[in-house]
Amino acid sequence: MDKVLVTGGAGFIGSHFVKRLLRSDDVAKVTVLDALTYAGHIENLGEAFLSPKLRFVHGTILDAGLVDDLVSQHTAVVHFAAESHVDRSFSAARTFLSTNVLGTQTLADAAVKHGIQRFVHVSTDEVYGPLPVGTATEDDPLRPSVPYAASKAASDLVALSYFHTYEVPVCVTRSSNNYGPYQHPEKIIPLFVTRLLRGEPVTLHGRGQHVRNWLHVEDNCAGIELVLRGGVPGEVYNIGGGTDLTNLELTEALLRVCGADWGSVTYGPDRRANDIRYSMDWTKIADHLGYQPTRDLDDGLAETVEWYRRNPDRWAPLSRNPQAAMPAVHIAAPRSERDHVL
Numbered sequence: 001m002d003k004v005l006v007t008g009g010a011g012f013i014g015s016h017f018v019k020r021l022l023r024s025d026d027v028a029k030v031t032v033l034d035a036l037t038y039a040g041h042i043e044n045l046g047e048a049f050l051s052p053k054l055r056f057v058h059g060t061i062l063d064a065g066l067v068d069d070l071v072s073q074h075t076a077v078v079h080f081a082a083e084s085h086v087d088r089s090f091s092a093a094r095t096f097l098s099t100n101v102l103g104t105q106t107l108a109d110a111a112v113k114h115g116i117q118r119f120v121h122v123s124t125d126e127v128y129g130p131l132p133v134g135t136a137t138e139d140d141p142l143r144p145s146v147p148y149a150a151s152k153a154a155s156d157l158v159a160l161s162y163f164h165t166y167e168v169p170v171c172v173t174r175s176s177n178n179y180g181p182y183q184h185p186e187k188i189i190p191l192f193v194t195r196l197l198r199g200e201p202v203t204l205h206g207r208g209q210h211v212r213n214w215l216h217v218e219d220n221c222a223g224i225e226l227v228l229r230g231g232v233p234g235e236v237y238n239i240g241g242g243t244d245l246t247n248l249e250l251t252e253a254l255l256r257v258c259g260a261d262w263g264s265v266t267y268g269p270d271r272r273a274n275d276i277r278y279s280m281d282w283t284k285i286a287d288h289l290g291y292q293p294t295r296d297l298d299d300g301l302a303e304t305v306e307w308y309r310r311n312p313d314r315w316a317p318l319s320r321n322p323q324a325a326m327p328a329v330h331i332a333a334p335r336s337e338r339d340h341v342l
Ligand code: NAD
Pocket: 007, 008, 009, 010, 011, 012, 013, 014, 033, 034, 035, 036, 037, 038, 039, 040, 041, 059, 060, 061, 062, 079, 080, 081, 082, 083, 084, 085, 099, 103, 122, 123, 124, 125, 152, 174, 175, 176, 177, 178, 179, 184, 330
């Protein structure tokens, strides 16, 4: 646990997790490996970037040589790096499968070679597919219905296969939808917040009836850290316990916090595929590892909106950047540019 390699540490959840790790006295070194795709921003790391314990490496998890070299220098891997936006997966499925599945396999191969002591693969409730009723436990079948979820389900299975085949001490976490500061303004909460703060309209897919469980990013990171420290190798842990909301209810809450009204809301056609509801049972991580979410939704949304209100310089250029609306591409940095060590 003293030397941790975090992939995707410049993304939304990864950057929160890196800051959390750096506050731990028993963590001597954290290395972030991130390709800085459209979704990765060094600025997400803030002052953590200056920590003497942090090393930032600009590169891709698909670069087997780089991954091998980095894994050899660490005792634990926490794997966040992924293409993460469902809508983009409709037009760029190959990139999703490449990054999410082959990237995971590349890391797992290096973990075998170097006898890594802990390997946490970060995944999502979307792998269980739509659940009109009921809740999914970790033993339920995977029924992903969109390319993003399929690529994550495949990567979960690849990661777990390395436990069964090579005894890599892999744990998988599956969390519900995260929200909080530093999220790229393509996902529904930051998209709606940034538009409402500019006085622009927002568009709900369909009738807004889809249900998601909204979990504060810090609660998810607390769960991931518990799994990193005490998870049983080969096990999957659902991380839930947020608030179930239809998108209509979520919109109502965001309008309230942003000081807007229903006049700002229009309705558009539903997206190509849109799972009606996700729901997970998270008693396993609560009972075995003492996980308990602590963030209240109203407080968390207020804090999140306040962050976007105070940091227009962070998100306004991203909202204006047409690249943000294009299919994801990888940055294959030349080796000399990869390593930024402070
Ligand atoms: P994000 O899109 O904000 O961040 C992804 C990060 O991965 C970015 O920094 C990006 O530059 C990096 N990356 C992409 N391709 C890479 C590559 N080939 N090599 C190295 N780095 C690469 O995503 P997020 O919302 O922070 O999600 C992090 C993880 O958590 C993902 O695995 C996602 O599937 C999972 N997850 C997210 C949510 C959510 O609500 N956001 C919920 C459950 C699970």
